[in-house]
Amino acid sequence: SVATPAMGQADFIVEYESGMVAASPRIAAPPKPKSQFTVNHYIELDRPLDFGEHFWDESYAQTNGARGTAQIVVDLEAEQLYVYRAGIEIARTKVTRGWEKYDTPTGVFPILEKDADHYSSTYNNAPMPYNLRLTWKGVAIHGADVDGVSATHGCIGVPLEFARKLFANVRKGDKVLVTRNWQRQVYR
Template identity: 45%
Template sequence: MKRVLLTMALSLSLASTATAAVPVWGAKQSSAADVPPSQLKPGEWIWGGRGASPGPMAVIVSLTEQRAYAYRNGILIGVSTVSTGKKGYETPTGVFTILQKDKDHHSKKYDNAPMPYQERLTWDGVALHAGGLPGYPESHGCVHLPTEFARLLFESTNMGMTVVVAKEGTAPVTVVHPSAVIPIDPRNGADLDLPPLAEGEPYRWNPDASPTGPISMVLSVPDGRVVVFRNGIEIGRSRVEVNDPLTGTHAFIVGQGYMADTPNRAGLRMPNWITIGIPGHGDEAGKVVDDALADRVAVPREFMEKLLPLLTPGSVLLATDESMSPASTGGKVEVIDSNPPGV
């Protein structure tokens, strides 16, 4: 028995030593999804993603805001405060891809300094990694992230993922001040300049823009719009009307089966929707959406006839009372992601 206890104590000691070896910068837990990004204090962050979820990822680093935004399949899943390059060591702007990943990286250039969860952007030393977060640019060119956010991002990303670094005056406002929907093409980082619906145009549908992949959607009540993404690329958008809308941000995922055995009054069979508990709203998780709530949303029938065949278990919808238009005033950021049911 003593030997067993000694072995357990030694194992725990080794585990504690290994954990302690990783420096901890920033908050250890996510802030609520309703916290405006401008109100995140140095080291604070929001994360609503899961590593196993489908869809391409992309990251936008706003040097102007000193924040990083992580998107999956067209929808924002995380935002974090950062510290970028100080004067004389400015972080370069542009479009990058992850060239190398090293969970336990130590810098050869800076006296073996720890750079946990490093994701290299350039071969001359610029990378995303956990590091100090004083609330202003203070790195030697890298993008410092809170340790736990860096870990979550590291576990979710792949080699070759697009990272865009932007600042005021060098990039469109949609990229400098990102919002809930992705402002770039996740495949190459090119700016997405999709025009709004024209006067009298009820919807736009272009499935050939991305023929395959998972579906995700964002519905903005004040904009009166729903935008559909497939594999991270917008394939359609439509005008919508929402009666007696819910306040705040709510996330839903398509489950198995249909909401009713027979078509609704519009003659369409709607899939079952289940509420997802996003950070700060964990109590909403697992609730089944009833017909009354679904009937509050009016969408052009022709658009729904095109969309419904694409909705499969795991498709995600984010409904928000915030505009999808970019703003630097710190409006709420919606964070949503989930694994398909049964995965």
């Protein structure tokens, strides 16, 4: 991606390799009281993400001195994963998730374990690269084919390149919110 200053010192217009264009983060609605997952700024894209697409751009967060751990929110309804640093959105991707009897659970989960080269002990030694374990019953975020047709046995699959970046930007113990209809007033 290439960030270029536009209409003012803090504004950026970013064009990604896919041709998608993003504007510098816009101010979000005030967070709900006592929320661990606050959003102060979100990225406005020129179009919705397609399955397999993602962006990762920390230029605005860096320009504004945002520091701290990455916060991850997964919206099962929208089939998207969002990453924030200090309340500023830095990344987003489409996900694949569990369905029906293998539905992905909702709640707040700590990252229990990180394993860059993980293979499933339950599902025929299936590769789960850049695995971020969320439960001891096998739910994790990991690299996968994200095509709008595939499903998981409850995990959250993200494109491989995105999984690699996410893995590098989180620590064991970081919290992940898995929910439905996240920030509907912002992400339509």
